[in-house]
Amino acid sequence: MRKLSARSLKWLKGFHLIAAASWTGGAISLLSLYFLKNGVTNGSELYGINRSIHHIDMSIVVIPGATGCLFTGLIYSLFSNWGFFRHSWLTFKWIVTIAAILFGTFFLGPWETSMMDISGNIGIAALQDPAYLWNQRMNLLFGTAQVLLLLATVFISIFKPWKPGAGSCKTR
Numbered sequence: 435m436r437k438l439s440a441r442s443l444k445w446l447k448g449f450h451l452i453a454a455a456s457w458t459g460g461a462i463s464l465l466s467l468y469f470l471k472n473g474v475t476n477g478s479e480l481y482g483i484n485r486s487i488h489h490i491d492m493s494i495v496v497i498p499g500a501t502g503c504l505f506t507g508l509i510y511s512l513f514s515n516w517g518f519f520r521h522s523w524l525t526f527k528w529i530v531t532i533a534a535i536l537f538g539t540f541f542l543g544p545w546e547t548s549m550m551d552i553s554g555n556i557g558i559a560a561l562q563d564p565a566y567l568w569n570q571r572m573n574l575l576f577g578t579a580q581v582l583l584l585l586a587t588v589f590i591s592i593f594k595p596w597k598p599g600a601g602s603c604k605t606r
Contacts, residue, residue, distance in 0.1 A: 435512065435513065436513065437513055437514060437515065438509075438513045438514055443510075443514060446506055446509055446510060446514075449502065449506050450502075450503065450506035450507065450510065452502070453498075453499050453500075453501075453502025453503045453506055454499070454503055454588065454591075455499070456495050456496070456498060456499030456502065457495075457496060457499030457500045457502070457503055457584065458499070458581070458584045458585060458588065459495070459499075460490055460491070460494070460495030460496035460499055461496055461577065461580060461581045461584060462581055463490055463495065464487050464490060464491055464496065464546075464577060465574070465577055465578060465581060467483060467486060467487050467490070468487070468570070468573075468574055470483050471483055471561075474558070474561070475558070476557070476558055477553065477556070477557020477558040477559070477560070478557070480553045480557065480558055480560060480561065481550070481553040481554045481557065484546075484549050484550040484553045484554075485550055485554075487546060487549075487550070488546055488547060488550045491542075491543065491546060492543070496538070497538075500531075500534065500535050500538065501535075503531055504531055504532075504535060507527070507528070507531060521594065521596065522596035523590050523591070523594045523595060523596045526587070526590060526596070527587055527590065527591060530583055530584070530587045531587075534580055534583065534584065537576070537580065538580070541572070541576065542573055542576060542577055542580065545569040545570075545572050545573045546569075546573055548565065548566075548569045549566055549569045549570055549573065552565060552566040552569075553566065
């Protein structure tokens with residue numbers, strides 16, 4: 435299969451880094467927005483926070499960033515010498531990327547949507563609603579775990595710990 439030129443790989447790396455920053459930064463932003471709920475006094479404000487979380491996740495930052503990571507990673511694997519599973523650290527990145535996208539799609543996203551819907555329907559009473567509180571707890575717990583895993587993946591990409599010779603320090 436034809437390989438990308440060095441210049442094309444640099445462009446691809448730039449887009450991959452932008453996607454990774456969007457995904458990770460967006461996920462951190464989502465967690466940060468949860469803490470705005472402390473001290474909320476009316477249903478419109480609560481719904482507005484939940485709607486903002488949903489919008490940032492679904493439309494603006496997180497899903498486009500995750501999708502961008504997946505597609506730029508595919509291009510890297512297909513059109514460079516990296517491949518899909520040539521290195522253990524790369525295999526780890528593929529597992530994390532696919533697992534995080536699937537978990538976000540089937541769990542985090544629906545929990546978040548449910549919180550938005552409940553707060554839109556019953557307002558401030560959502561803060562006493564068992565379904566709302568359960569969705570919020572699950573999203574906060576597993577969202578935090580996913581952010582930590584994404585951050586670990588960033589550093590694994592940098593240090594490539596399972597690559598032969600990764601622990602050695604070369605000087606010029």
